[in-house]
Amino acid sequence: MNPFSYARASDVADAIRQIAADPAARFVAGGTNLIDLMKYDVEHPARLIDISQLPLKSIEETPEGGLLIGAMVPNSDLAYHPLIEQRYPLLASAILAGASQQLRNMASTGGNLLQRTRCFYFYDVVTPCNKRKPGSGCSAISGVNRINAILGTSDACIATHPSDMCVALAALDARVHVAGPGGARTVAFPDFHRLPGATPERDTNLESDEIITGIEIPAKGFNANYSYLKIRDRLSYAFALVSVAAALELEGDTIKEARLALGGVAHKPWRDPAAEAAMRGQHAGESAFTKAADLLLQGAQGYGHNNFKIGLARRAIVRTLSQAARGMPQSQSVKKIR
Amino acid sequence: MAQPGTAEPLRQTDVLPEKIQITLTVNGTRTGLAVAPWTTLLDALRDRLDLTGTKKGCDHGQCGACTVLVDGRRINSCLTLAVMKDGAEVTTVEGLASNGTLHPLQQAFIDHDAFQCGYCTSGQICSAAGLIAEGKARTADEIRELMSGNICRCGAYPNIVAAIQQAMERS
Numbered sequence: 286m287n288p289f290s291y292a293r294a295s296d297v298a299d300a301i302r303q304i305a306a307d308p309a310a311r312f313v314a315g316g317t318n319l320i321d322l323m324k325y326d327v328e329h330p331a332r333l334i335d336i337s338q339l340p341l342k343s344i345e346e347t348p349e350g351g352l353l354i355g356a357m358v359p360n361s362d363l364a365y366h367p368l369i370e371q372r373y374p375l376l377a378s379a380i381l382a383g384a385s386q387q388l389r390n391m392a393s394t395g396g397n398l399l400q401r402t403r404c405f406y407f408y409d410v411v412t413p414c415n416k417r418k419p420g421s422g423c424s425a426i427s428g429v430n431r432i433n434a435i436l437g438t439s440d441a442c443i444a445t446h447p448s449d450m451c452v453a454l455a456a457l458d459a460r461v462h463v464a465g466p467g468g469a470r471t472v473a474f475p476d477f478h479r480l481p482g483a484t485p486e487r488d489t490n491l492e493s494d495e496i497i498t499g500i501e502i503p504a505k506g507f508n509a510n511y512s513y514l515k516i517r518d519r520l521s522y523a524f525a526l527v528s529v530a531a532a533l534e535l536e537g538d539t540i541k542e543a544r545l546a547l548g549g550v551a552h553k554p555w556r557d558p559a560a561e562a563a564m565r566g567q568h569a570g571e572s573a574f575t576k577a578a579d580l581l582l583q584g585a586q587g588y589g590h591n592n593f594k595i596g597l598a599r600r601a602i603v604r605t606l607s608q609a610a611r612g613m614p615q616s617q618s619v620k621k622i623r
Numbered sequence: 624m625a626q627p628g629t630a631e632p633l634r635q636t637d638v639l640p641e642k643i644q645i646t647l648t649v650n651g652t653r654t655g656l657a658v659a660p661w662t663t664l665l666d667a668l669r670d671r672l673d674l675t676g677t678k679k680g681c682d683h684g685q686c687g688a689c690t691v692l693v694d695g696r697r698i699n700s701c702l703t704l705a706v707m708k709d710g711a712e713v714t715t716v717e718g719l720a721s722n723g724t725l726h727p728l729q730q731a732f733i734d735h736d737a738f739q740c741g742y743c744t745s746g747q748i749c750s751a752a753g754l755i756a757e758g759k760a761r762t763a764d765e766i767r768e769l770m771s772g773n774i775c776r777c778g779a780y781p782n783i784v785a786a787i788q789q790a791m792e793r794s
Contacts, residue, residue, distance in 0.1 A: 286661040286701060287661075288639050288640060288660075288661060289661060290660060290661070291639065291641040291660035291662055291704075313704070313707070314703055314708065315683060316703065316704060317699075317702050318703045320663075320704065321683050321684055321702060323661075323680065324683060325683075333660065333704075335706075335707055337707060361696075362756075365759065368663075374703050375631055384752070384772075385687065385769075385772020385773075386697065386750075386753070386757070386769050386772055387684075387687060387697050387698050387699045387750065387753075387772045388684060388699065388702075388772065390696045390697060390698050390753075391698050391699065391702065391703070429691055491764070520766055521767070521771035522771040522772060585742075617762075618762070618764045618765045618767070618768040618769075619764050619769060620764075
């Protein structure tokens, strides 16, 4: 790691003041991604501002019947919180599908959103990477791209966002609460992460002097019919090749409302209102699920090694929706896929 | 700026930031030490406090050999800055036995021959202590899943699961 100076932020206002005063500084909370990237010399901040002690560790019910999750709530505490387990089991399941318990104990809710890609070339500092060094080129497009994106890519970048939690938050219509020098604002989940376009160095629309203070999830938790299915090279403790968050509201066998989001396939959790709208009013069965998969995967493009993801994603979507419809969510400990 | 395709040199600072005084309670003993901001908890334990039971495996949070308990929760000490744990209580594998009696997990790992080379073992045992405290694992499947952050390259997994089950039954 490079030498850096260290300071602790006493409250949110202090954190914003400190980051505004030093553009070369970075916030650190759980540190599970940033410290690792510093060890690889991908990140080399001159100063770390420790926000891990900020009073953003509660999970509170909102007047609208949803929850406001403090940005510093550890991932494990969030997954095991009774209100999350009961009302938002899709979120609990997605969190428990990611990382290891040690990392979930460390990682913060806000930091989970700000994870950087796991693209091999982003980590390998001797190769070109537009995300790490803008303008240097993308090594993945013609390189080893088995883990890379098939949707929403650009000529500059085919990286994926690595989070599982964010895929569930996208499906649940979460909103991100942020604060900055100009005050507080909330960002709808689809507007938080960006597609790479010509500026892949920017992962999100969070400004450099802003801080995430919390995540709000609306009342609707889809706790009867949901599933999170993660397909990866190992049974546990590996990033998704493809993951699917599915949530259904059923009236008998008819789909009243559907939510569908993919992980491991794009620079952000991948959702398309058209795919969800197409399921509404349909019989909850393979025909509707296949049509939704086709709509969600419209425009999918492989880059060689990752061509398999397109077919894998289609089958995973149909399977996950079917698990949700049957009320038999994928277990994150018993790995057999039913 | 370095050219594309070459590593960027480390940023040079004229004066290295000063060390920061922190207090850790490690295995029940309060210890003050001055650490550089970039000193990980793992390096502080091993190099400054001579507690070399905690191992440095990958140093990137991928193997679990560095697992210790901080305020009762298992974490990867390699991805933890010591300055960020000022005031914390840390338990390493050296702190598990009491009055010369092995911790039930240590005894169970011996009873079940739950290791071969032993390099991952202290991380496995600290992780399992965290797992038992969490109380979320009941079945072998759940133990396997919630222990997936600890890699054993000798492949002693069946015996590790059996050892943890024994310790769970007796705790």
